[in-house]
Amino acid sequence: MSSKPLSAERLRAAFRTIATDMKARSEELRELDAACGDGDLGITVTKGFTAIEETLSRLEGESPSRSLKSLGITFNNAAASTFGVFFATAFMHAGKSVEGADEITEEGFCAMLASAAEGIATRGRAKVGDKTILDALVPAHRAAQEAVDSGGTWPEVLAAAAGAAREGAERTRGLEPKHGRARWLGDQAKETQDAGATFVSFFLEACLHAAQELTKGE
Amino acid sequence: MKKILNSPDAYVDEMIEGILAAFPGHLRAVAASERGIRGIVVAGAPIEGKVGIATGGGSGHLPLFLGYLGSGLADGVAVGDVFSSPSAQEMLEVTRQIDSGKGVLYLYGNYGGDVLNFDMAAEMAEAEGIRVATALGADDVASAPAEALETRRGIAGIFFAYKLAGAKAAQGASLEDVKRIADAAGANTRSMGVALSPCTIPAAGVPTFELGETEMEIGMGIHGERGIERGPLKTADEIVDAMVEKVVNDLPFAPNDQVAVLINGLGATAPSELYIMYRRAARLLESNGIEVYRAFVGEYATSMEMKGASISLLRLDAELRELLDAPCYSPFLLQQVQRPAGGSA
Numbered sequence: 001m002s003s004k005p006l007s008a009e010r011l012r013a014a015f016r017t018i019a020t021d022m023k024a025r026s027e028e029l030r031e032l033d034a035a036c037g038d039g040d041l042g043i044t045v046t047k048g049f050t051a052i053e054e055t056l057s058r059l060e061g062e063s064p065s066r067s068l069k070s071l072g073i074t075f076n077n078a079a080a081s082t083f084g085v086f087f088a089t090a091f092m093h094a095g096k097s098v099e100g101a102d103e104i105t106e107e108g109f110c111a112m113l114a115s116a117a118e119g120i121a122t123r124g125r126a127k128v129g130d131k132t133i134l135d136a137l138v139p140a141h142r143a144a145q146e147a148v149d150s151g152g153t154w155p156e157v158l159a160a161a162a163g164a165a166r167e168g169a170e171r172t173r174g175l176e177p178k179h180g181r182a183r184w185l186g187d188q189a190k191e192t193q194d195a196g197a198t199f200v201s202f203f204l205e206a207c208l209h210a211a212q213e214l215t216k217g218e
Numbered sequence: 219m220k221k222i223l224n225s226p227d228a229y230v231d232e233m234i235e236g237i238l239a240a241f242p243g244h245l246r247a248v249a250a251s252e253r254g255i256r257g258i259v260v261a262g263a264p265i266e267g268k269v270g271i272a273t274g275g276g277s278g279h280l281p282l283f284l285g286y287l288g289s290g291l292a293d294g295v296a297v298g299d300v301f302s303s304p305s306a307q308e309m310l311e312v313t314r315q316i317d318s319g320k321g322v323l324y325l326y327g328n329y330g331g332d333v334l335n336f337d338m339a340a341e342m343a344e345a346e347g348i349r350v351a352t353a354l355g356a357d358d359v360a361s362a363p364a365e366a367l368e369t370r371r372g373i374a375g376i377f378f379a380y381k382l383a384g385a386k387a388a389q390g391a392s393l394e395d396v397k398r399i400a401d402a403a404g405a406n407t408r409s410m411g412v413a414l415s416p417c418t419i420p421a422a423g424v425p426t427f428e429l430g431e432t433e434m435e436i437g438m439g440i441h442g443e444r445g446i447e448r449g450p451l452k453t454a455d456e457i458v459d460a461m462v463e464k465v466v467n468d469l470p471f472a473p474n475d476q477v478a479v480l481i482n483g484l485g486a487t488a489p490s491e492l493y494i495m496y497r498r499a500a501r502l503l504e505s506n507g508i509e510v511y512r513a514f515v516g517e518y519a520t521s522m523e524m525k526g527a528s529i530s531l532l533r534l535d536a537e538l539r540e541l542l543d544a545p546c547y548s549p550f551l552l553q554q555v556q557r558p559a560g561g562s563a
Contacts, residue, residue, distance in 0.1 A: 069345070073307075073342060076305075076306060076307070076338070077305075077307045078252075080252075080305030080306065080307060080308075080335075082331065082334060084305075085306060085334050085335060085338045088306070088338060089338065089341075092341065092345075123334065123337065123338075
Protein backbone atom coordinates (compact mmCIF):
# COMPACT_ATOMS: atom_id res chain seq x y z
CA MET A 1 0.00 0.00 0.00
CA SER A 2 1.19 3.52 -0.79
CA SER A 3 2.60 5.75 1.92
CA LYS A 4 1.98 8.97 0.06
CA PRO A 5 0.06 11.70 1.88
CA LEU A 6 -3.54 11.93 0.79
CA SER A 7 -4.28 14.74 -1.65
CA ALA A 8 -7.81 16.13 -1.96
CA GLU A 9 -8.25 14.31 -5.23
CA ARG A 10 -7.20 10.97 -3.77
CA LEU A 11 -9.33 11.61 -0.71
CA ARG A 12 -12.38 12.01 -2.92
CA ALA A 13 -11.44 8.92 -4.93
CA ALA A 14 -11.19 7.00 -1.66
CA PHE A 15 -14.73 8.11 -0.79
CA ARG A 16 -16.08 6.36 -3.88
CA THR A 17 -14.87 3.05 -2.51
CA ILE A 18 -15.97 3.91 1.03
CA ALA A 19 -19.47 4.82 -0.15
CA THR A 20 -19.85 1.58 -2.11
CA ASP A 21 -18.66 -0.52 0.82
CA MET A 22 -20.87 1.26 3.37
CA LYS A 23 -23.98 0.95 1.22
CA ALA A 24 -23.28 -2.77 0.91
CA ARG A 25 -23.31 -3.06 4.71
CA SER A 26 -26.44 -0.96 5.31
CA GLU A 27 -28.61 -4.01 5.98
CA GLU A 28 -26.32 -5.21 8.79
CA LEU A 29 -26.54 -1.76 10.36
CA ARG A 30 -30.32 -1.67 9.97
CA GLU A 31 -30.65 -4.92 11.89
CA LEU A 32 -28.50 -3.72 14.76
CA ASP A 33 -30.35 -0.41 14.89
CA ALA A 34 -33.71 -2.18 14.94
CA ALA A 35 -32.63 -3.89 18.17
CA CYS A 36 -31.19 -0.83 19.89
CA GLY A 37 -32.75 2.14 18.09
CA ASP A 38 -35.56 2.98 15.71
CA GLY A 39 -34.27 0.90 12.81
CA ASP A 40 -33.54 3.72 10.39
CA LEU A 41 -29.74 3.53 10.33
CA GLY A 42 -29.76 1.37 7.19
CA ILE A 43 -31.80 3.90 5.25
CA THR A 44 -29.74 6.74 6.69
CA VAL A 45 -26.51 5.12 5.50
CA THR A 46 -27.91 4.39 2.03
CA LYS A 47 -29.31 7.88 1.53
CA GLY A 48 -26.30 9.58 3.07
CA PHE A 49 -23.66 7.78 1.05
CA THR A 50 -25.65 8.03 -2.17
CA ALA A 51 -25.72 11.79 -1.68
CA ILE A 52 -21.98 11.72 -0.98
CA GLU A 53 -21.35 9.84 -4.24
CA GLU A 54 -23.38 12.42 -6.14
CA THR A 55 -21.52 15.33 -4.54
CA LEU A 56 -17.95 14.11 -5.07
CA SER A 57 -17.53 15.38 -8.62
CA ARG A 58 -18.80 18.82 -7.59
CA LEU A 59 -15.97 19.09 -5.07
CA GLU A 60 -13.23 19.09 -7.69
CA GLY A 61 -10.58 21.67 -6.80
CA GLU A 62 -11.64 21.87 -3.16
CA SER A 63 -9.13 21.28 -0.34
CA PRO A 64 -9.27 18.14 1.82
CA SER A 65 -10.68 20.28 4.64
CA ARG A 66 -13.51 21.79 2.56
CA SER A 67 -14.25 18.39 1.04
CA LEU A 68 -14.66 16.73 4.43
CA LYS A 69 -16.90 19.49 5.75
CA SER A 70 -19.05 19.44 2.60
CA LEU A 71 -19.42 15.67 2.66
CA GLY A 72 -20.51 15.76 6.29
CA ILE A 73 -23.19 18.36 5.61
CA THR A 74 -24.29 16.57 2.44
CA PHE A 75 -24.81 13.36 4.40
CA ASN A 76 -27.00 15.03 7.04
CA ASN A 77 -29.03 16.95 4.46
CA ALA A 78 -29.86 13.73 2.62
CA ALA A 79 -30.57 11.74 5.75
CA ALA A 80 -31.67 14.26 8.38
CA SER A 81 -31.57 12.34 11.64
CA THR A 82 -29.81 12.21 14.97
CA PHE A 83 -27.13 10.00 13.41
CA GLY A 84 -26.85 12.41 10.49
CA VAL A 85 -26.13 15.26 12.89
CA PHE A 86 -23.33 13.29 14.55
CA PHE A 87 -21.89 12.26 11.19
CA ALA A 88 -21.86 15.89 10.06
CA THR A 89 -20.38 16.99 13.38
CA ALA A 90 -17.58 14.42 13.07
CA PHE A 91 -16.73 15.41 9.51
CA MET A 92 -16.91 19.15 10.16
CA HIS A 93 -14.56 18.84 13.10
CA ALA A 94 -12.27 16.48 11.20
CA GLY A 95 -12.24 18.96 8.34
CA LYS A 96 -11.40 21.80 10.69
CA SER A 97 -8.47 19.85 12.11
CA VAL A 98 -6.77 19.67 8.70
CA GLU A 99 -7.59 23.21 7.59
CA GLY A 100 -4.87 24.73 5.44
CA ALA A 101 -3.36 21.37 4.50
CA ASP A 102 -3.18 20.38 0.82
CA GLU A 103 -2.58 16.80 1.80
CA ILE A 104 -3.43 14.61 4.76
CA THR A 105 -0.59 12.74 6.45
CA GLU A 106 -0.92 9.86 8.90
CA GLU A 107 -0.49 12.42 11.70
CA GLY A 108 -3.28 14.49 10.14
CA PHE A 109 -5.50 11.42 10.08
CA CYS A 110 -4.98 11.00 13.83
CA ALA A 111 -5.89 14.64 14.37
CA MET A 112 -9.07 14.06 12.35
CA LEU A 113 -10.09 11.08 14.50
CA ALA A 114 -9.38 13.00 17.72
CA SER A 115 -11.28 16.04 16.52
CA ALA A 116 -14.23 13.98 15.36
CA ALA A 117 -14.42 12.24 18.73
CA GLU A 118 -14.23 15.53 20.59
CA GLY A 119 -17.00 17.06 18.47
CA ILE A 120 -19.28 14.09 19.07
CA ALA A 121 -18.53 13.95 22.78
CA THR A 122 -19.40 17.64 23.17
CA ARG A 123 -22.51 17.63 21.02
CA GLY A 124 -23.82 14.38 22.43
CA ARG A 125 -22.61 14.97 26.00
CA ALA A 126 -21.32 11.42 25.92
CA LYS A 127 -18.16 9.59 26.91
CA VAL A 128 -16.57 6.17 26.39
CA GLY A 129 -18.62 3.50 28.14
CA ASP A 130 -21.98 5.11 27.33
CA LYS A 131 -22.49 2.63 24.48
CA THR A 132 -22.13 5.00 21.53
CA ILE A 133 -20.01 5.83 18.48
CA LEU A 134 -17.29 6.94 20.90
CA ASP A 135 -16.71 3.39 22.14
CA ALA A 136 -15.19 2.59 18.74
CA LEU A 137 -13.90 6.01 17.69
CA VAL A 138 -11.81 6.79 20.77
CA PRO A 139 -9.93 3.43 20.78
CA ALA A 140 -9.45 3.84 17.02
CA HIS A 141 -7.76 7.20 17.54
CA ARG A 142 -5.56 5.83 20.30
CA ALA A 143 -4.45 2.87 18.17
CA ALA A 144 -3.81 5.07 15.14
CA GLN A 145 -1.69 7.45 17.20
CA GLU A 146 0.32 4.57 18.69
CA ALA A 147 0.94 3.23 15.18
CA VAL A 148 2.14 6.66 14.01
CA ASP A 149 4.35 7.08 17.08
CA SER A 150 5.96 3.70 16.35
CA GLY A 151 6.88 4.91 12.86
CA GLY A 152 3.95 3.28 11.09
CA THR A 153 2.69 4.54 7.75
CA TRP A 154 -0.77 4.38 6.16
CA PRO A 155 -1.13 0.57 6.03
CA GLU A 156 -0.25 0.10 9.71
CA VAL A 157 -2.14 3.18 10.88
CA LEU A 158 -5.39 2.31 9.07
CA ALA A 159 -5.22 -1.34 10.08
CA ALA A 160 -4.62 -0.37 13.71
CA ALA A 161 -7.55 2.07 13.69
CA ALA A 162 -9.93 -0.40 12.04
CA GLY A 163 -8.91 -3.21 14.39
CA ALA A 164 -9.34 -1.11 17.51
CA ALA A 165 -12.71 0.15 16.30
CA ARG A 166 -13.89 -3.39 15.67
CA GLU A 167 -12.87 -4.50 19.17
CA GLY A 168 -14.39 -1.36 20.69
CA ALA A 169 -17.69 -2.01 18.93
CA GLU A 170 -17.74 -5.64 20.06
CA ARG A 171 -17.07 -4.56 23.64
CA THR A 172 -20.32 -2.56 23.61
CA ARG A 173 -22.28 -5.83 23.85
CA GLY A 174 -23.70 -6.05 27.33
CA LEU A 175 -23.17 -2.36 28.05
CA GLU A 176 -26.07 -0.40 29.48
CA PRO A 177 -26.99 2.24 26.88
CA LYS A 178 -26.84 5.79 28.26
CA HIS A 179 -28.17 7.73 25.25
CA GLY A 180 -30.81 7.74 22.57
CA ARG A 181 -33.70 5.41 22.05
CA ALA A 182 -31.67 2.44 23.28
CA ARG A 183 -32.08 3.78 26.78
CA TRP A 184 -35.77 2.93 26.77
CA LEU A 185 -35.56 -0.39 24.95
CA GLY A 186 -34.56 -2.67 27.79
CA ASP A 187 -32.65 -5.94 27.64
CA GLN A 188 -32.50 -6.39 23.90
CA ALA A 189 -30.73 -3.07 23.52
CA LYS A 190 -28.31 -4.02 26.27
CA GLU A 191 -27.30 -7.33 24.68
CA THR A 192 -26.89 -5.98 21.15
CA GLN A 193 -23.68 -4.42 19.87
CA ASP A 194 -24.13 -0.65 19.48
CA ALA A 195 -25.08 0.30 15.91
CA GLY A 196 -23.19 3.63 16.00
CA ALA A 197 -19.98 2.02 17.21
CA THR A 198 -20.40 -0.69 14.59
CA PHE A 199 -20.78 1.99 11.93
CA VAL A 200 -17.37 3.39 12.93
CA SER A 201 -15.85 -0.08 12.70
CA PHE A 202 -17.30 -0.66 9.23
CA PHE A 203 -16.27 2.84 8.13
CA LEU A 204 -12.63 2.41 9.11
CA GLU A 205 -12.53 -1.00 7.42
CA ALA A 206 -13.85 0.74 4.31
CA CYS A 207 -11.07 3.35 4.65
CA LEU A 208 -8.48 0.55 4.76
CA HIS A 209 -10.02 -1.04 1.68
CA ALA A 210 -10.10 2.32 -0.12
CA ALA A 211 -6.40 2.87 0.60
CA GLN A 212 -5.61 -0.54 -0.90
CA GLU A 213 -7.66 0.31 -3.99
CA LEU A 214 -5.88 3.65 -4.38
CA THR A 215 -2.52 1.90 -4.35
CA LYS A 216 -3.63 -0.58 -7.02
CA GLY A 217 -4.38 2.33 -9.27
CA GLU A 218 -0.91 3.74 -8.94
CA MET B 219 -58.74 8.72 16.16
CA LYS B 220 -61.35 11.31 15.30
CA LYS B 221 -59.68 14.30 13.70
CA ILE B 222 -60.49 16.57 10.81
CA LEU B 223 -57.78 15.66 8.33
CA ASN B 224 -57.36 14.18 4.85
CA SER B 225 -54.46 11.83 5.50
CA PRO B 226 -51.99 11.61 8.39
CA ASP B 227 -49.07 11.86 5.98
CA ALA B 228 -50.32 15.17 4.58
CA TYR B 229 -51.22 16.68 7.97
CA VAL B 230 -48.30 19.10 8.26
CA ASP B 231 -48.11 19.97 4.55
CA GLU B 232 -51.81 20.83 4.41
CA MET B 233 -51.65 22.78 7.67
CA ILE B 234 -48.84 24.90 6.23
CA GLU B 235 -50.67 25.43 2.94
CA GLY B 236 -53.73 26.54 4.85
CA ILE B 237 -51.78 28.99 7.00
CA LEU B 238 -50.00 30.52 4.02
CA ALA B 239 -53.33 30.89 2.24
CA ALA B 240 -55.05 32.39 5.30
CA PHE B 241 -52.50 35.14 5.84
CA PRO B 242 -51.21 36.19 2.45
CA GLY B 243 -48.85 39.15 2.68
CA HIS B 244 -47.87 38.25 6.24
CA LEU B 245 -45.84 35.10 5.70
CA ARG B 246 -43.51 33.71 3.02
CA ALA B 247 -42.51 30.09 2.47
CA VAL B 248 -38.84 29.14 2.36
CA ALA B 249 -37.96 26.83 -0.56
CA ALA B 250 -39.13 23.25 -0.09
CA SER B 251 -36.86 20.63 1.44
CA GLU B 252 -37.11 16.91 0.84
CA ARG B 253 -40.13 16.86 3.16
CA GLY B 254 -41.93 19.77 1.49
CA ILE B 255 -42.22 23.33 2.77
CA ARG B 256 -40.70 23.27 6.23
CA GLY B 257 -39.55 26.85 6.69
CA ILE B 258 -41.63 30.01 6.94
CA VAL B 259 -40.53 33.61 7.44
CA VAL B 260 -42.31 36.94 7.77
CA ALA B 261 -43.04 38.44 4.36
CA GLY B 262 -40.59 41.32 4.81
CA ALA B 263 -37.61 39.20 5.93
CA PRO B 264 -34.79 40.03 6.33
CA ILE B 265 -35.67 43.24 8.13
CA GLU B 266 -32.87 45.80 7.79
CA GLY B 267 -31.09 46.81 10.95
CA LYS B 268 -32.83 44.24 13.12
CA VAL B 269 -31.62 41.05 14.73
CA GLY B 270 -33.54 38.13 13.23
CA ILE B 271 -35.29 35.78 15.64
CA ALA B 272 -35.70 32.17 14.52
CA THR B 273 -37.79 29.60 16.29
CA GLY B 274 -38.86 26.05 15.56
CA GLY B 275 -39.95 22.70 16.81
CA GLY B 276 -42.51 19.98 16.20
CA SER B 277 -45.94 20.67 14.76
CA GLY B 278 -49.06 20.13 16.83
CA HIS B 279 -48.61 23.04 19.24
CA LEU B 280 -50.16 26.01 17.40
CA PRO B 281 -49.93 28.92 17.97
CA LEU B 282 -46.51 27.69 19.04
CA PHE B 283 -44.20 28.21 17.05
CA LEU B 284 -45.52 29.61 13.74
CA GLY B 285 -47.99 31.90 15.44
CA TYR B 286 -45.21 33.97 16.97
CA LEU B 287 -43.98 35.28 13.62
CA GLY B 288 -44.75 38.95 13.24
CA SER B 289 -43.64 42.47 14.05
CA GLY B 290 -42.34 42.75 17.58
CA LEU B 291 -42.10 38.96 17.64
CA ALA B 292 -40.06 36.37 15.70
CA ASP B 293 -39.04 36.40 12.03
CA GLY B 294 -38.75 32.78 10.96
CA VAL B 295 -39.67 29.24 11.91
CA ALA B 296 -38.46 25.74 11.04
CA VAL B 297 -41.47 23.42 11.07
CA GLY B 298 -41.09 19.81 12.18
CA ASP B 299 -43.42 16.87 11.68
CA VAL B 300 -45.90 16.42 14.54
CA PHE B 301 -43.93 16.30 17.79
CA SER B 302 -40.70 15.84 15.76
CA SER B 303 -37.68 18.02 15.31
CA PRO B 304 -37.05 20.00 12.13
CA SER B 305 -33.70 19.26 10.47
CA ALA B 306 -30.52 21.30 10.75
CA GLN B 307 -30.75 22.19 7.06
CA GLU B 308 -34.33 23.42 7.40
CA MET B 309 -33.29 25.72 10.25
CA LEU B 310 -30.27 26.89 8.27
CA GLU B 311 -32.48 27.93 5.33
CA VAL B 312 -34.66 29.98 7.68
CA THR B 313 -31.57 31.53 9.24
CA ARG B 314 -30.22 32.66 5.88
CA GLN B 315 -33.49 34.36 5.03
CA ILE B 316 -33.87 36.39 8.22
CA ASP B 317 -30.33 37.67 8.73
CA SER B 318 -29.84 41.30 7.76
CA GLY B 319 -26.25 41.28 8.99
CA LYS B 320 -27.00 41.87 12.67
CA GLY B 321 -27.14 38.15 13.43
CA VAL B 322 -29.86 35.72 14.42
CA LEU B 323 -31.18 34.57 17.80
CA TYR B 324 -32.45 31.01 17.97
CA LEU B 325 -35.29 30.98 20.52
CA TYR B 326 -37.06 27.66 21.08
CA GLY B 327 -38.04 25.05 23.66
CA ASN B 328 -35.46 22.86 25.38
CA TYR B 329 -35.98 19.45 23.72
CA GLY B 330 -33.10 17.10 22.82
CA GLY B 331 -33.79 16.70 19.11
CA ASP B 332 -34.34 20.42 18.57
CA VAL B 333 -31.16 21.33 20.48
CA LEU B 334 -29.13 18.83 18.46
CA ASN B 335 -30.41 19.98 15.07
CA PHE B 336 -30.45 23.69 15.82
CA ASP B 337 -26.93 23.65 17.32
CA MET B 338 -25.85 21.97 14.09
CA ALA B 339 -27.65 24.67 12.09
CA ALA B 340 -25.92 27.37 14.15
CA GLU B 341 -22.54 25.81 13.43
CA MET B 342 -23.30 25.73 9.69
CA ALA B 343 -24.60 29.31 9.79
CA GLU B 344 -21.48 30.54 11.59
CA ALA B 345 -19.39 28.85 8.90
CA GLU B 346 -21.26 31.03 6.37
CA GLY B 347 -20.56 34.17 8.35
CA ILE B 348 -23.95 34.52 10.07
CA ARG B 349 -23.67 35.16 13.81
CA VAL B 350 -26.03 32.99 15.83
CA ALA B 351 -26.88 33.08 19.53
CA THR B 352 -29.26 30.70 21.30
CA ALA B 353 -31.77 31.11 24.13
CA LEU B 354 -33.92 28.21 25.31
CA GLY B 355 -37.31 28.03 26.97
CA ALA B 356 -36.96 25.83 30.05
CA ASP B 357 -39.86 26.95 32.23
CA ASP B 358 -41.50 23.62 33.17
CA VAL B 359 -41.00 23.33 36.91
CA ALA B 360 -42.31 19.76 36.91
CA SER B 361 -39.72 18.41 34.48
CA ALA B 362 -36.63 18.69 36.71
CA PRO B 363 -35.63 19.99 40.16
CA ALA B 364 -34.29 23.50 40.69
CA GLU B 365 -30.74 22.11 40.90
CA ALA B 366 -31.02 21.12 37.22
CA LEU B 367 -32.67 24.26 35.81
CA GLU B 368 -31.04 24.01 32.42
CA THR B 369 -32.45 20.52 31.79
CA ARG B 370 -36.07 21.63 32.19
CA ARG B 371 -38.49 21.39 29.28
CA GLY B 372 -39.94 24.48 27.61
CA ILE B 373 -43.72 24.93 27.71
CA ALA B 374 -46.13 27.84 27.28
CA GLY B 375 -43.98 30.32 29.21
CA ILE B 376 -41.83 30.76 26.11
CA PHE B 377 -44.57 33.15 24.96
CA PHE B 378 -43.04 35.75 27.28
CA ALA B 379 -39.62 35.26 25.71
CA TYR B 380 -41.00 35.80 22.21
CA LYS B 381 -42.79 38.95 23.35
CA LEU B 382 -39.87 40.46 25.24
CA ALA B 383 -37.03 39.46 22.90
CA GLY B 384 -39.17 40.36 19.89
CA ALA B 385 -39.77 43.83 21.31
CA LYS B 386 -36.07 44.28 22.08
CA ALA B 387 -35.07 43.27 18.55
CA ALA B 388 -37.65 45.68 17.13
CA GLN B 389 -35.82 48.49 18.95
CA GLY B 390 -32.75 47.73 16.84
CA ALA B 391 -30.81 46.20 19.73
CA SER B 392 -27.67 44.13 19.23
CA LEU B 393 -27.66 40.33 19.14
CA GLU B 394 -26.07 40.24 22.60
CA ASP B 395 -28.79 42.48 24.03
CA VAL B 396 -31.64 40.54 22.42
CA LYS B 397 -30.20 37.32 23.83
CA ARG B 398 -29.80 38.96 27.23
CA ILE B 399 -33.52 39.79 27.25
CA ALA B 400 -34.53 36.32 26.04
CA ASP B 401 -32.40 34.80 28.81
CA ALA B 402 -33.90 37.21 31.37
CA ALA B 403 -37.41 36.24 30.27
CA GLY B 404 -36.49 32.57 30.69
CA ALA B 405 -34.79 33.07 34.03
CA ASN B 406 -37.83 34.89 35.44
CA THR B 407 -40.54 32.55 34.10
CA ARG B 408 -41.87 29.46 35.87
CA SER B 409 -44.68 27.21 34.63
CA MET B 410 -46.53 24.02 35.34
CA GLY B 411 -49.22 22.12 33.47
CA VAL B 412 -52.01 19.65 34.16
CA ALA B 413 -53.39 17.15 31.65
CA LEU B 414 -56.90 15.68 31.68
CA SER B 415 -56.64 13.68 28.48
CA PRO B 416 -54.01 12.51 26.02
CA CYS B 417 -53.66 13.59 22.40
CA THR B 418 -53.11 11.53 19.26
CA ILE B 419 -50.31 11.96 16.73
CA PRO B 420 -51.95 11.56 13.29
CA ALA B 421 -49.29 9.19 11.97
CA ALA B 422 -49.56 7.01 15.08
CA GLY B 423 -53.35 6.80 15.13
CA VAL B 424 -53.56 6.00 18.84
CA PRO B 425 -53.23 8.27 21.89
CA THR B 426 -49.71 8.99 23.12
CA PHE B 427 -50.57 7.63 26.60
CA GLU B 428 -53.49 6.45 28.71
CA LEU B 429 -55.29 8.55 31.29
CA GLY B 430 -58.39 7.26 33.08
CA GLU B 431 -61.80 8.81 32.63
CA THR B 432 -61.70 10.51 36.03
CA GLU B 433 -57.95 11.04 36.26
CA MET B 434 -55.64 13.98 35.82
CA GLU B 435 -51.86 14.27 35.79
CA ILE B 436 -50.17 17.35 37.20
CA GLY B 437 -46.86 18.27 35.62
CA MET B 438 -47.39 16.41 32.36
CA GLY B 439 -45.37 17.75 29.41
CA ILE B 440 -46.81 18.95 26.10
CA HIS B 441 -45.86 15.70 24.34
CA GLY B 442 -47.29 13.57 27.12
CA GLU B 443 -44.06 13.37 29.08
CA ARG B 444 -44.59 11.95 32.54
CA GLY B 445 -45.66 14.47 35.17
CA ILE B 446 -45.23 14.46 38.93
CA GLU B 447 -48.62 13.38 40.22
CA ARG B 448 -51.40 11.32 38.69
CA GLY B 449 -54.63 10.96 40.55
CA PRO B 450 -58.37 11.58 40.61
CA LEU B 451 -59.58 14.82 39.03
CA LYS B 452 -59.78 17.56 41.67
CA THR B 453 -61.66 20.86 41.63
CA ALA B 454 -60.34 23.84 39.69
CA ASP B 455 -59.39 25.62 42.93
CA GLU B 456 -57.52 22.58 44.23
CA ILE B 457 -55.64 22.16 40.96
CA VAL B 458 -54.70 25.84 40.76
CA ASP B 459 -53.65 25.89 44.43
CA ALA B 460 -51.32 22.97 43.89
CA MET B 461 -49.77 24.33 40.70
CA VAL B 462 -49.41 27.96 41.80
CA GLU B 463 -47.79 26.90 45.08
CA LYS B 464 -45.13 24.88 43.23
CA VAL B 465 -44.52 27.62 40.68
CA VAL B 466 -44.31 30.42 43.24
CA ASN B 467 -41.96 28.48 45.52
CA ASP B 468 -39.67 27.50 42.67
CA LEU B 469 -38.23 30.87 41.64
CA PRO B 470 -39.25 31.88 44.31
CA PHE B 471 -41.71 34.68 43.69
CA ALA B 472 -41.88 36.93 46.74
CA PRO B 473 -44.26 39.49 48.21
CA ASN B 474 -44.10 42.80 46.32
CA ASP B 475 -42.99 41.06 43.11
CA GLN B 476 -44.88 42.20 40.04
CA VAL B 477 -45.84 39.49 37.56
CA ALA B 478 -47.49 38.72 34.26
CA VAL B 479 -49.69 35.63 34.39
CA LEU B 480 -50.46 33.23 31.55
CA ILE B 481 -53.26 30.67 31.81
CA ASN B 482 -52.77 28.53 28.72
CA GLY B 483 -55.24 26.01 27.30
CA LEU B 484 -53.72 22.85 25.85
CA GLY B 485 -56.19 22.66 23.00
CA ALA B 486 -59.33 20.91 24.22
CA THR B 487 -60.14 22.86 27.38
CA ALA B 488 -63.04 25.33 27.21
CA PRO B 489 -62.04 29.00 27.55
CA SER B 490 -64.55 29.37 30.38
CA GLU B 491 -62.53 26.86 32.39
CA LEU B 492 -59.35 28.82 31.86
CA TYR B 493 -61.06 31.85 33.39
CA ILE B 494 -62.27 29.76 36.34
CA MET B 495 -58.60 28.88 36.84
CA TYR B 496 -57.50 32.50 36.55
CA ARG B 497 -60.02 33.58 39.18
CA ARG B 498 -58.30 31.33 41.74
CA ALA B 499 -54.80 32.17 40.55
CA ALA B 500 -55.44 35.91 40.89
CA ARG B 501 -56.75 35.53 44.45
CA LEU B 502 -53.86 33.31 45.48
CA LEU B 503 -51.29 35.71 44.12
CA GLU B 504 -52.95 38.64 45.85
CA SER B 505 -52.96 36.81 49.16
CA ASN B 506 -49.26 36.16 48.60
CA GLY B 507 -48.62 39.87 48.15
CA ILE B 508 -47.73 39.38 44.49
CA GLU B 509 -49.06 42.05 42.15
CA VAL B 510 -50.49 40.98 38.81
CA TYR B 511 -49.52 43.54 36.15
CA ARG B 512 -51.18 41.75 33.22
CA ALA B 513 -53.04 38.53 32.60
CA PHE B 514 -53.01 36.47 29.41
CA VAL B 515 -55.69 33.79 29.12
CA GLY B 516 -56.17 31.59 26.07
CA GLU B 517 -54.32 29.16 23.83
CA TYR B 518 -50.66 30.04 23.54
CA ALA B 519 -49.07 26.57 23.29
CA THR B 520 -51.34 23.60 22.65
CA SER B 521 -50.95 19.85 22.16
CA MET B 522 -53.54 19.31 19.46
CA GLU B 523 -56.60 17.99 21.29
CA MET B 524 -55.11 17.51 24.77
CA LYS B 525 -57.45 18.56 27.57
CA GLY B 526 -55.65 20.53 30.22
CA ALA B 527 -53.91 23.79 30.93
CA SER B 528 -50.73 25.36 32.20
CA ILE B 529 -49.98 28.32 34.44
CA SER B 530 -46.94 30.55 33.84
CA LEU B 531 -45.67 33.45 35.91
CA LEU B 532 -43.15 36.01 34.68
CA ARG B 533 -41.46 38.24 37.25
CA LEU B 534 -41.21 41.76 35.87
CA ASP B 535 -38.92 44.71 36.34
CA ALA B 536 -39.12 48.12 34.66
CA GLU B 537 -37.20 46.99 31.58
CA LEU B 538 -39.21 43.80 31.03
CA ARG B 539 -42.47 45.62 31.68
CA GLU B 540 -41.77 48.14 28.93
CA LEU B 541 -41.00 45.30 26.49
CA LEU B 542 -44.13 43.43 27.51
CA ASP B 543 -46.23 46.50 26.73
CA ALA B 544 -44.60 47.20 23.37
CA PRO B 545 -46.90 46.70 20.38
CA CYS B 546 -46.68 43.50 18.37
CA TYR B 547 -48.66 41.89 15.59
CA SER B 548 -49.38 38.35 14.52
CA PRO B 549 -52.69 37.22 13.02
CA PHE B 550 -52.54 34.25 15.41
CA LEU B 551 -52.66 36.36 18.54
CA LEU B 552 -56.37 37.12 18.52
CA GLN B 553 -56.14 38.63 21.95
CA GLN B 554 -55.14 42.23 22.44
CA VAL B 555 -51.45 42.14 23.20
CA GLN B 556 -50.95 45.87 23.29
CA ARG B 557 -52.05 47.66 26.42
CA PRO B 558 -54.63 50.23 25.25
CA ALA B 559 -53.96 53.88 26.07
CA GLY B 560 -56.00 55.06 29.07
CA GLY B 561 -54.73 52.27 31.28
CA SER B 562 -57.80 50.08 31.74
CA ALA B 563 -56.76 46.53 32.67
